[in-house]
Amino acid sequence: MGVSTARPLKGIRLVTVDHPPVNALPARGWYDLADTVRAAGRDPDVRCVVLAAEGRGFNAGVDIKELQRDADHQALLAVNRACYEAFAAVYECEVPVVAAVQGFCLGGGIGLVGNADAIVASDDATFGLPELDRGALGAATHLARLVPQHLMRALYYTSRTATAAELLAHGSVWRVVPRDRLSGAAMELAEEIARKDGTLLRLAKAAINGIDPVDVRRSYRFEQGFTFEANLDGAAGRVRGAFGRPPEAGQQGRPAQGGATG
Template identity: 80%
Template sequence: MGVSTSRPDPGIAVVTVDFPPVNALPVRGWYDLAGAVRAAGHDPDIRCVVLAAEGRGFNAGVDIKELQRDTAAGGHGALVGVNRGCAEAFSAVYTCEVPVIAAVHGFCLGGGIGLAGNADAIVASEEATFGLPELDRGALGAATHLARLVPQHLMRALYYTSRTATADELRAHGSVWRVVPRAGLRRAALDLAREIARKDGALLRLAKAAINGIDPVDVHRSYRFEQGFTFEANLSGVADRVRDTFGAPSGAPAKEG
């Protein structure tokens, strides 16, 4: 359980998240993930990072129960911590010195969208779904990253309804590289990683910096702007009111620790 790093091939690091039952990360988990991605990218022998997960899905966002426990105790430490932790993890993926491939299976929700949306490429399994159920969870955020995966009006409709999009739908929009059977997901992600890792390492790092430099949206500033409204929702009591009725819809994974 936790975050681990392996090196299955020369030049490739696989950072794996494993927080049962649904990979809803606590505050510490987001920081651990950020540290693992940054360390892998800083390693001069690494040319590509694969971000993967064990269990039922890629990522179900934050651990809402951790937030509820803290709020019940009269504090906002967990909220501040998870907001900063998510920002750190998303930033680590985006600013990783080498390309990052997200290998997405099952559900990719909330914070998972932040991770996948900031990756350089996405390989997904056939049953993978992507969405932001934030309005159903008393939160806001990661529209910045969903907008990198789907067109603007679709992003808004998905955000307001808390609906999800399939891997095939995202591939049709050009944001998913390949859609493969679940059993072949890791292999497909590693195939792409190997192709990237065959390039000159120094040139790859320059390429990553150059591409980030021409990005039309400052993802760090945009996401932090969104988070300000999350604080407002919490301080006004709106978030607690919604979270207190928290219960996953039929067929959807619950974000829980």
């Protein structure tokens, strides 16, 4: 369990998150993921990184229970820094990152895939930010890279999710396949990328990041400031205090241990 790596094909590094029950990561898990992705990108033999997960969902955000146990905001400070590092590691990875997404992709999961270079999703994948239901704010920066502006706002305010098919229609998902074909489809794209010259791939990644119209690191850091304000105001604590109680009508089916960013 945790974060593991493998070399399934020449030039490809597979980074897999396995943190049962729903891949909602504590601060240490986000740091481990950041370190692993950065190390993979620095390896001169790697030309593409595939970011995947075990279990029924890709990622359910941060471990809200870790925050519920926090009396002096130290866990909040830690997970904010950790999420920032993990999202930045994906964005700044020296080679392209392909995200292979199955099931739910919520909260911090959006931060990861929104910073990836390409997304391959299973046909049961859903994407969303239940931040307002979790006493947090953040990752609108990354959701805005997946859907148009007004849809991003509606999804954010309602905590609803978008399907893989909807993201495919918006052009932010490369391909949608049945779950049992997800790994193969992601590897197929990664293998095609990895056939390119390694030096040119690294230069291309740096060039594309350089012309990005939004500085995702700065904009996400700006969002995080409002999470701190919500905690100081007490609003975040009120919402988090209700987390884990039986869901209201229309809220069934969401992971029970996460769904927020730091």
